[in-house]
Amino acid sequence: MQKFEKSDLVVDFVGGAVGHRFRSNEGRKQGLAKAVGFSGNTAPEVVDATAGLGRDAFLLASLGANVTLIERSETMHALLAEGLKRAEAEGGRHAETVARMTLLHGDSCALIPQLKPQIILIDPMHPPRDKTALVKKEMRLIREIVGDDPDSLQLMQVALENAQKRVVLKWPLRADPMPGIRKPSHQIIGKSTRYDVFVTAKATGDLA
């Protein structure tokens, strides 16, 4: 197997795909934003329990959400911290976005019960598709670092017990539902990804 070089993987919130999305102001119409639920001028409080490269978290923070990112891999956490520093140094809207992001190092299963979040986003390493499917180099590199997230069912269970409003599970469009958990309240369907939304609050009037 190809050996991972740290320099192969960069968290870049300024250039690349994230920077493009940021500049193009695609905003709240995106599937992720709909799944998390923005309403009026209230900023959702989100815990991104599987921070990874921080792309989802950065998008949500750029739309006004306050996002706590949790990452357990030391390598990924270090890459994220560097990426956030660079975005902060960029100033302007980038720095404003970073100011709404808090990065934690640790296991979300242990941290979520202490944080009692409103909304939890979970995007575990997805089961590999068939062998011929082209998997992006970036995803292969992340898998080399973090492995397969075999405990994602446990993470979902902890999230469902502790989220005050909703849990959003990002999942491959055509994959079977994650076994062992209840049916989602609804789904937001994207091009290659879907968001399974589990509403946990009794009073849901304040979220879209």
Ligand SMILES: C[S@@+](CC[C@H](N)C(=O)[O-])C[C@H]1O[C@@H](n2cnc3c(N)ncnc32)[C@H](O)[C@@H]1O
């Ligand atoms: C597919 S990546 C997430 C990508 C991310 N949504 C993004 O936008 O870049 C999954 C990440 O979640 C992390 N992770 C998985 N389970 C975790 C847990 N229980 N606690 C903290 N981090 C976890 C993995 O180490 C990996 O970096």
